Amino acid sequence: MPVLWIVLIILALAVVGYIMGRQRALASAGGDSRKLHSLPSYYGSSVAIFTVVFSLLVLVCWLIIQPIVINNSVASTIPDTAIPEASSLGLVMSDVRRVANGLDLAVAGGAIPANEVSEISTEDTDLRGLLASVGVALGSDVSEPVLDAAQSYRNLSKTGNILMTVVVLAIAVGGFIFAFLRSHKDFRARNVVETSIRYLLILAASIAILTTIGIVLSLIFNTIDFFTLYPASDFFFGTTWSPSFGGGSQLGIIPLLWGTMYISIIALAVAVPIGLFAAVYLSEYASPKMRSFAKPLIEVLAGIPTIVYGLFALLTVGPLLLQVFGPNGTGWMGAASSVMTAGLVMGIMLIPFVSSLSDDIINAVPQAMRDGALGLGATKSETVKQVVLPAALPGIVGAILLAASRAIGETMIVVLGAGAAARLSLNPFEAMTTVTAKIVSQLTGDADFSSPEALVAFSLGMTLFVITLALNVLALYIVRKYREQYE
Amino acid sequence: MNMTEMPTTAQNVKNMPQNTKISARDVQVYYGENHAIKDVNVEIEDRTVTAFIGPSGCGKSTFLRCLNRMNDTIDVCRVEGTIALDGEDIYDKKVDPVQLRAKVGMVFQKPNPFPKSIYDNIAYGPRIHGLAKNKAELDEIVEKSLRRGAIWDEVKDRLQAPGTGLSGGQQQRLCIARAVATEPEVLLMDEPCSALDPIATDQVEDLIDELRNQYSVVIVTHSMQQAARVSQKTAFFHLGNLVEYGETDQIFTNPKDPRTESYISGRIG
Ligand SMILES: Nc1ncnc2c1ncn2[C@@H]1O[C@H](COP(=O)(O)OP(=O)(O)OP(=O)(O)O)[C@@H](O)[C@H]1O
Numbered sequence: 171m172p173v174l175w176i177v178l179i180i181l182a183l184a185v186v187g188y189i190m191g192r193q194r195a196l197a198s199a200g201g202d203s204r205k206l207h208s209l210p211s212y213y214g215s216s217v218a219i220f221t222v223v224f225s226l227l228v229l230v231c232w233l234i235i236q237p238i239v240i241n242n243s244v245a246s247t248i249p250d251t252a253i254p255e256a257s258s259l260g261l262v263m264s265d266v267r268r269v270a271n272g273l274d275l276a277v278a279g280g281a282i283p284a285n286e287v288s289e290i291s292t293e294d295t296d297l298r299g300l301l302a303s304v305g306v307a308l309g310s311d312v313s314e315p316v317l318d319a320a321q322s323y324r325n326l327s328k329t330g331n332i333l334m335t336v337v338v339l340a341i342a343v344g345g346f347i348f349a350f351l352r353s354h355k356d357f358r359a360r361n362v363v364e365t366s367i368r369y370l371l372i373l374a375a376s377i378a379i380l381t382t383i384g385i386v387l388s389l390i391f392n393t394i395d396f397f398t399l400y401p402a403s404d405f406f407f408g409t410t411w412s413p414s415f416g417g418g419s420q421l422g423i424i425p426l427l428w429g430t431m432y433i434s435i436i437a438l439a440v441a442v443p444i445g446l447f448a449a450v451y452l453s454e455y456a457s458p459k460m461r462s463f464a465k466p467l468i469e470v471l472a473g474i475p476t477i478v479y480g481l482f483a484l485l486t487v488g489p490l491l492l493q494v495f496g497p498n499g500t501g502w503m504g505a506a507s508s509v510m511t512a513g514l515v516m517g518i519m520l521i522p523f524v525s526s527l528s529d530d531i532i533n534a535v536p537q538a539m540r541d542g543a544l545g546l547g548a549t550k551s552e553t554v555k556q557v558v559l560p561a562a563l564p565g566i567v568g569a570i571l572l573a574a575s576r577a578i579g580e581t582m583i584v585v586l587g588a589g590a591a592a593r594l595s596l597n598p599f600e601a602m603t604t605v606t607a608k609i610v611s612q613l614t615g616d617a618d619f620s621s622p623e624a625l626v627a628f629s630l631g632m633t634l635f636v637i638t639l640a641l642n643v644l645a646l647y648i649v650r651k652y653r654e655q656y657e
Numbered sequence: 658m659n660m661t662e663m664p665t666t667a668q669n670v671k672n673m674p675q676n677t678k679i680s681a682r683d684v685q686v687y688y689g690e691n692h693a694i695k696d697v698n699v700e701i702e703d704r705t706v707t708a709f710i711g712p713s714g715c716g717k718s719t720f721l722r723c724l725n726r727m728n729d730t731i732d733v734c735r736v737e738g739t740i741a742l743d744g745e746d747i748y749d750k751k752v753d754p755v756q757l758r759a760k761v762g763m764v765f766q767k768p769n770p771f772p773k774s775i776y777d778n779i780a781y782g783p784r785i786h787g788l789a790k791n792k793a794e795l796d797e798i799v800e801k802s803l804r805r806g807a808i809w810d811e812v813k814d815r816l817q818a819p820g821t822g823l824s825g826g827q828q829q830r831l832c833i834a835r836a837v838a839t840e841p842e843v844l845l846m847d848e849p850c851s852a853l854d855p856i857a858t859d860q861v862e863d864l865i866d867e868l869r870n871q872y873s874v875v876i877v878t879h880s881m882q883q884a885a886r887v888s889q890k891t892a893f894f895h896l897g898n899l900v901e902y903g904e905t906d907q908i909f910t911n912p913k914d915p916r917t918e919s920y921i922s923g924r925i926g
């Protein structure tokens with residue numbers, strides 16, 4: 171039975187359970203809901219919860235584990251002789267799965283009668299052609315062992331699916347009956363619902379955490395792979411970045427880190443003062459009417475896709491800077507792509523991050539604080555500078571560091587605005603590139619994922635991750651330090 | 658409550674100069690549609706303690722805030738009529754509210770220390786007005802103000818600790834000290850003793866009495882005894898109206914308006 175159907179059946183059962191559980195509880199109290207321990211809807215919910223939660227949990231686990239188990243048991247039946255030279259068990263198994271899948275499709279599409287599919291042999295059927303006709307393309311002709319394996323794969327899957335349907339539905343019905351029988355007026359259904367809500371929240375939180383852990387682990391393993399192929403000291407301390415897929419690459423991260431830092435610093439130098447001043451204007455000086463009009467307008471900036479900013483850098487800001495600082499101007503700039511171009515545009519992109527967050531934080535400073543300063547005869551700007559901003563500082567630092575991690579992670583503007591040359595230079599009008607831009611260029615095209623030139627992308631990503639993490643930790647530290655001082 | 662037994666300083670009043678410091682004429686205050694202060698006329702005298710009493714929500718704080726234009730910071734608030742300080746209309750276009758507030762200081766109903774050190778809290782006003790020529794003078798001002806706020810002994814060893822770390826009552830005295838530090842001509846105090854124990858209350862009342870030698874003090878209070886103890890003039894507000902204004906003695910012993918009488922004897926509130 172398809173999974174969708176199983177889920178629908180369980181949900182339908184839950185709805186029925188809700189209604190029946192509710193009624194049973196009410197009936198047990200003689201229709202008087204005041205005699206119940208909990209509101210009637212809690213009894214219904216508890217039946218629905220018992221019906222749905224455990225069965226779906228088992229369903230999900232089953233769906234994850236079954237393919238792994240079947241894969242392993244089928245793989246162990248494939249003889250070594252069936253594995254061609256220059257291939258591996260993994261590749262053969264993927265052929266097996268495609269053949270099995272193709273046979274299923276062929277049966278479903280009517281290309282093979284269902285009762286003949288198990289008697290098919292490689293001798294008297296052109297399996298490759300047959301499967302191609304149902305949309306499954308194979309790299310080579312199907313060999314006898316592969317077909318055998320595919321057949322047993324199909325059989326195991328079929329049995330597995332039937333078993334799964336039975337077990338899952340049995341659990342759903344079991345949960346239903348169990349909870350239904352408990353729906354009695356003294357049963358504490360409200361507490362059951364409360365507990366399950368807690369677990370739901372825990373589940374949501376742990377999904378976020380587990381994903382992070384998963385991402386970090388995959389980065390770490392690939393980074394370790396990379397360091398077995400390329401010395402770590404050359405990576406961290408090398409000042410040249412010149413990958414060549416033919417071999418003999420120099421993969422020093424320093425020029426990339428330098429570019430990242432340089433561009434981010436320029437971007438922050440633009441975004442922080444402008445964003446902060448805009449926030450102060452909006453929260454302290456603007457009339458409510460002005461504020462309700464200007465704030466969304468500034469936030470529109472945050473909604474512009476970064477590729478559009480990239481175009482803006484490439485087509486407008488770059489040529490503009492070139493006119494002033496290029497060969498016809500001061501002569502500092504060779505081409506439109508430069509650190510300055512990307513930094514300025516990125517700074518504009520970050521303005522709403524700084525201003526919007528800071529505005530909220532400044533607004534959260536109690537009015538009593540301002541009254542206190544104004545009541546002593548301070549002017550508005552003295553009040554803002556000496557009382558409001560210091561009080562809001564931890565939050566503002568947080569906003570700035572958030573903008574900094576955005577700047578470090580930004581890619582599109584760099585690709586289009588800063589050029590692609592990895593260079594260590596102090597001149598902000600020269601083209602440079604950043605870590606993220608190089609991750610993209612190392613992984614696009616026909617990258618061979620076992621070469622250091624491709625794997626380096628993971629260690630670049632890992633480095634970025636560590637830097638952003640450090641920034642966040644720093645932000646937390648600063649916030650906590652000021653909080654101790656102020657509250 | 659037996660009014661006749663209350664200690665008062667009202668006897669001294671008669672010997673003092675009776676010049677007007679603040680004079681309010683036909684003051685109306687609106688919060689949007691809400692008419693919070695209606696037709697208030699009052700003459701607040703120099704070197705005098707004036708008490709504002711009245712039930713909660715009757716507009717005491719609102720009227721107090723008019724006297725140093727703190728209501729300017731509330732968008733929906735609108736003030737009509739004239740209020741003159743030393744004969745000069747404070748709502749005139751020429752008048753700079755910032756300058757005015759330096760002259761007319763305020764202690765707020767809720768203590769609002771800055772998130773700065775105790776020292777910086779007190780030094781804030783003197784610093785922005787340039788009252789101290791050097792660090793030693795500033796130290797002196799800070800110590801004197803903290804002593805006047807009756808909190809010096811408690812904080813003298815931790816002047817660099819954050820002001821927000823003090824207890825509610827200590828914060829209230831810190832705010833009083835902060836307001837006194839700028840040497841205002843008029844001091845507006847909105848329930849300055851609401852969170853204080855009897856000892857600190859006594860000290861603050863001593864301070865108010867001392868301030869009266871140089872300044873005019875307006876104090877909002879919910880304590881009849883306090884009003885009777887510290888003030889020479891009392892104004893009774895009710896539902897936005899100034900019901901009765903006169904010598905404290907007379908208000909407490911012989912109120913003219915029946916509403917005043919029932920309020921001070923505890924029948925409305
Ligand atoms: N910021 C404001 N916005 C709108 N209405 C306000 C505001 N402040 C006060 N009011 C209204 O003005 C009226 C008078 O309030 P006010 O704070 O002056 O009372 P009060 O006499 O000081 O009371 P309490 O003794 O409780 O402090 C109240 O009806 C109140 O709802």
Ligand SMILES: [Mg+2]
Pocket residue numbers: 717718719766847
């Ligand atoms: Mg009040």
